Each structure stands twice: as structure tokens, then as C-alpha cells.
Amino acid sequence: MKIIEQSRAPNPRRVRIFLAEKGITVPFEQIEIGKKQHRAPEFLKHNPMGQVPVLILDDGTAISESVAICRYFEETNPTPPLFGRDARDKAIVEMMNRRMEHGLLARVATVFRHTHPSMAELEVPQIKEWGDANRARVGAALEMMDGELATKPFMAGENYSIADITALVAVDFMRPSRIERPAHLKNLDRWYGQMSTRPSAKAGM
Amino acid sequence: MKIIEQSRAPNPRRVRIFLAEKGITVPFEQIEIGKKQHRAPEFLKHNPMGQVPVLILDDGTAISESVAICRYFEETNPTPPLFGRDARDKAIVEMMNRRMEHGLLARVATVFRHTHPSMAELEVPQIKEWGDANRARVGAALEMMDGELATKPFMAGENYSIADITALVAVDFMRPSRIERPAHLKNLDRWYGQMSTRPSAKAGM
Numbered sequence: 362m363k364i365i366e367q368s369r370a371p372n373p374r375r376v377r378i379f380l381a382e383k384g385i386t387v388p389f390e391q392i393e394i395g396k397k398q399h400r401a402p403e404f405l406k407h408n409p410m411g412q413v414p415v416l417i418l419d420d421g422t423a424i425s426e427s428v429a430i431c432r433y434f435e436e437t438n439p440t441p442p443l444f445g446r447d448a449r450d451k452a453i454v455e456m457m458n459r460r461m462e463h464g465l466l467a468r469v470a471t472v473f474r475h476t477h478p479s480m481a482e483l484e485v486p487q488i489k490e491w492g493d494a495n496r497a498r499v500g501a502a503l504e505m506m507d508g509e510l511a512t513k514p515f516m517a518g519e520n521y522s523i524a525d526i527t528a529l530v531a532v533d534f535m536r537p538s539r540i541e542r543p544a545h546l547k548n549l550d551r552w553y554g555q556m557s558t559r560p561s562a563k564a565g566m
Numbered sequence: 567m568k569i570i571e572q573s574r575a576p577n578p579r580r581v582r583i584f585l586a587e588k589g590i591t592v593p594f595e596q597i598e599i600g601k602k603q604h605r606a607p608e609f610l611k612h613n614p615m616g617q618v619p620v621l622i623l624d625d626g627t628a629i630s631e632s633v634a635i636c637r638y639f640e641e642t643n644p645t646p647p648l649f650g651r652d653a654r655d656k657a658i659v660e661m662m663n664r665r666m667e668h669g670l671l672a673r674v675a676t677v678f679r680h681t682h683p684s685m686a687e688l689e690v691p692q693i694k695e696w697g698d699a700n701r702a703r704v705g706a707a708l709e710m711m712d713g714e715l716a717t718k719p720f721m722a723g724e725n726y727s728i729a730d731i732t733a734l735v736a737v738d739f740m741r742p743s744r745i746e747r748p749a750h751l752k753n754l755d756r757w758y759g760q761m762s763t764r765p766s767a768k769a770g771m
Contacts, residue, residue, distance in 0.1 A: 409710050410669060422654060429660035436653035448641035449627060455634035464615060491696045505614050 363388045364430070365407065366414035370394065371470065371534045372427045373414045374565030378526045379431045381561035383438050387416075394483070428458070431523055443523045450518070457509075457517040457524035464502040466531035471495040473538040499540055503549060510548035514555075521559075529556045568593045569635070570612065571619035575599065576671065576739045577632045578619045579770030583731045584636045586766035588643050592621075599688070633663070636728055648728045655723070662714075662722040662729035669707040671736035676700040678743040704745055708754060715753035719760075726764075734761045 364387050366373035380387060392398040392413065399411045407415045408425040416424040416433065424430050435444050445451030474484040475492030506528065509516065516524035532553060535542060542549070556562060569592050571578035585592060597603040597618065604616045612620045613630040621629040621638065629635050640649045650656030679689040680697030711733065714721065721729035737758060740747060747754075761767060 409713070410665060416657075418654065422658070424657045424661055426661045426664040429657045429664060432660045433653055433657035436656055448638055449623065451641055452621075452629045452634045452638035453627070455637045456629055456631045459631040459634060460615060486695060486699055488693060488696050488699070490691060491693050494691055494693070508614070 362419055363390050363417050364414050365390045365392060365404070365417065367392055367394050367399075368565055370413060371466065371530050372412070374533075375427045375523075375526050375530050376414050376416075376430050377565035378530070378561045379443060379523065380434065381564040382441065382443060382521070382526075382559075383434055385434055385438055397483075428462075428523070441521075443521070443526075445517070445522065446520070450520075454517045454522045454524055458522070458527050460505075461516060461524050461527040461531060464505065465499065466527055466534070468495040468499045468502060469531050469534050469538050469540065472499065472540060473534070477538065496540060499535070500543065503543060503546055506552075507546040507549040510552045515552075525552075525556055529553070529562060533557075567624050568595050568622050569619050570595045570597060570609070570622065572597055572599050572604075573770055575618060575770075576675065576735050577617070579738075580632045580728075580731050580735050581619050581621075581635050582770035583735070583766045584648060584728065585639065586769040587646065587648060587726070587731075587764075588639055590639055590643055602688075633667075633728070646726075648726070648731075650722070650727065651725070655725075659722045659727045659729055663727070663732050665710075666721060666729050666732040666736060669710065670704065671732055671739070673700040673704045673707060674736050674739050674743050674745065677704065677745060678739070682743065701745060704740070705748065708748060708751055711757075712751040712754040715757045720757075730757075730761055734758070734767060738762075 364373075364376065366376070366389055368377075368389065368391060392404060394413070398404060399413060405411055407417065407423040410425060412425060414425070414427060414430060416430045418424065424433055432444065435442070445454035472492050472495050474480050475488050475495070481487050506516070513519065515521050516528050532542065569581065571581070571594055573582075573594065573596060597609060599618070603609060604618060610616055612622065612628040615630060617630060619630070619632060619635060621635045623629065629638055637649065640647070650659035677697050677700050679685050680693050680700070686692050711721070718724065720726050721733050737747065
């Protein structure tokens with residue numbers, strides 16, 4: 362078993378934090394996106410979408426998509442549960458993780474891909490207007506998060522979950538995307554302070 | 567328990583097909599997106615993202631995000647399993663469902679939102695260049711699907727799953743988005759014929 366990734370990229374970091382929280386060790390193999398190794402035939406045979414990370418199981422099965430990799434380890438190493446506990450709780454974790462993915466991480470990534478000079482060659486066409494539209498939407502997502510965190514310690518309620526991992530990675534990815542965190546969101550501040558001092562937060566940094 | 571939705575919209579249809587495959591009946595309540603009822607305060611208190619469908623549980627808990635709603639019913643009504651069977655299979659279903667979401671459904675929806683005249687008032691800014699860039703990527707996703715379906719009956723392998731539901735809804739949503747299905751993708755054709763004649767395919771049409 363191994364994970365092919367590029368360390369410090371946001372999606373590989375989600376998997377690294379998840380593994381750290383579970384106490385699981387998996388060997389990593391690095392590729393370089395800057396050298397377009399994610400578009401080389403030997404990588405595309407593992408993942409035709411050309412994205413990292415990819416988990417290669419001992420039987421050769423290639424699992425891509427960060428959340429699918431996390432789900433594999435949730436099934437094989439159920440403790441601590443990071444996808445929820447009962448039907449209602451699992452649905453809430455799925456909902457909040459997706460809200461953080463679509464409402465926050467994807468928008469931050471769109472700002473990065475469509476406005477950062479280093480991405481001009483990889484994101485074709487790079488559309489600045491679309492990047493800027495997403496910058497405004499990141500602000501709305503952070504306001505929503507702050508509201509959720511007014512009444513609960515974690516993104517999905519009383520327990521730390523994969524939704525906190527996605528949200529932490531998204532907030533940290535705001536820095537290279539050159540998006541400032543608004544100073545007035547005090548619940549978000551409190552949560553960010555707690556999340557970023559967990560030992561797992563160092564994973565993939 | 568009830569589901570608030572707008573029937574015939576793509577995401578509500580995913581949930582309706584899922585329920586039909588499970589043999590579950592839930593009462594539906596309609597809102598009209600054209601009248602911006604999804605942005606009214608009484609709806610936003612259920613889902614601050616302003617999206618349908620939303621499942622309201624008997625205790626008042628609001629579950630939004632189509633896949634989170636499906637996961638709730640997978641947990642409460644496990645047969646037939648539509649999210650996979652063992653750890654490896656569940657990871658593959660999660661992977662393929664996400665590939666169909668990000669690689670196909672989201673791209674078709676982007677073409678619709680950013681190029682269809684009826685969306686000009688709801689999608690601000692509507693960026694035609696971004697819509698057109700996604701039109702090209704839909705073609706690449708369909709080629710990838712056709713390749714996957716060369717060696718297996720369903721999107722995630724030997725069993726029908728939520729990945730087939732997402733893919734069917736995405737392919738059907740190509741019509742209002744004015745994207746033609748390429749005639750040369752024979753594996754996709756075979757799969758589409760099988761999926762669209764299952765009784766569940768009528769749900770949400």
C-alpha cells in the first residue's frame with residue numbers, strides 16, 4: 362500500500378491530517394505537479410482525472426478522490442470515527458463536509474487557479490473574472506461558518522470530523538490564494554486556533 | 567419527515583431516484599427557484615446555502631446536500647446497498663460518485679448556469695467564457711466514462727450504485743444545457759440505455 366501525492370498541496374494534506382488523527386502510517390511517493398507529472402501516462406493509468414492523491418492498495422486497486430481515500434481508512438480503522446456515529450450524525454457530517462468542500466475549499470481553489478500567476482500555464486483558460494467572483498463568495502462562506510460555530514465546538518457538532526479537516530485545509534489555503542481572513546469572525550477565530558494547534562494540523566505542511 | 571425541493575431539478579432528482587431504488591416513500595414539498603423562494607428567509611433557515619433538496623427529520627433537523635440525504639437513507643434502509651458493500655467497494659463507489667459529480671454533473675451545471683439565458687438573473691456574474699470552457703470538459707468526462715464502462719456494467723463495477731444515479735442525472739441534464747452526446751461512445755450508449763429504462767429513472771422527471 363502507498364499514497365502517490367504532492368506534499369503541501371491542499372487535497373493531499375486532507376488525507377495526511379485524516380491519517381494522523383487515526384494514527385495510521387502509510388508510505389508516500391511524491392510527484393511534481395509543476396513538472397506536469399500528474400499528466401504523464403504512468404500517473405493517468407492510476408487516475409484518469411490527473412489529480413493527487415491516489416491510494417494504491419496491495420492488490421493494485423487505485424483509489425483517487427481524497428474523501429474516498431479517507432472513507433477507505435474509516436472502514437478499515439473505525440476508531441476514532443471521523444465520518445459520524447449514527448445515521449443522523451453521519452448525514453450531518455456528510456452535509457457539513459460537502460458545505461466546506463463546495464462552499465469554501467472549491468471557491469478558495471478557484472481563486473488560486475484563476476488569479477494566481479503561477480497557475481496560468483496549468484489552468485487554461487485562466488479567467489480572472491471567475492476567480493474574482495469566487496473571492497467574494499469565500500467571504501460569504503466564512504460568515505456562514507462563523508454562524509455555525511456560534512453554537513457548537515466543531516463544524517459538524519459535538520465531535521471533531523472530516524468536515525473540520527476540510528475546513529482547516531481550506532482556511533490555510535487562503536494564504537497562497539491571497540485572501541485575507543476577516544478579523545470580525547470571532548467564532549471562526551476560536552475554532553481556527555483550536556484546529557491549528559492539534560498535532561495532526563502539522564501533517565502535510 | 568419531509569423533503570423540500572423543486573421537482574425536475576437535477577439534485578432533487580438524484581434523491582428521488584435513490585429513494586425509488588430503495589423503495590422508500592417520503593412526502594415532498596415544492597418551492598419555486600424561478601420565484602427565488604430558495605433565497606427567502608424561511609428556506610435559508612433550513613439551508614443557508616440556499617439549495618434544494620432539504621430533508622427535514624421528525625426532530626426538526628435539516629439535512630441538505632443530496633448525497634448527505636442519500637447517506638441518511640442508506641444508514642436507515644441498508645438494502646439494497648447503493649454506497650458499496652465492503653471497505654474497498656465503498657471507497658470505489660465514493661471515488662466514482664465524486665468523479666461523476668466533479669467531472670460531469672458540476673461541469674454540465676456550469677454550462678447551464680453560465681450560458682443559458684434563463685440563468686442570467688440567478689447566476690451573477692454569468693461568465694460565458696467559463697461556461698464554454700466547461701462544455702469542452704464535459705466531452706473529456708464522457709470519454710473517460712466510456713472507457714470505464716468498457717470493462718464493467720456499472721460506473722463503480724459489478725453493482726448499481728449512487729455513482730450511476732449521479733451519472734444518469736448529469737447525462738440527462740445535458741439536454742437543457744444544450745450539450746450533445748457524442749455518437750461514437752458505444753459503452754456509454756449501452757449503459758445509458760440500461761439506466762434510463764430502470765423504473766427509478768422516471769423519478770423526478
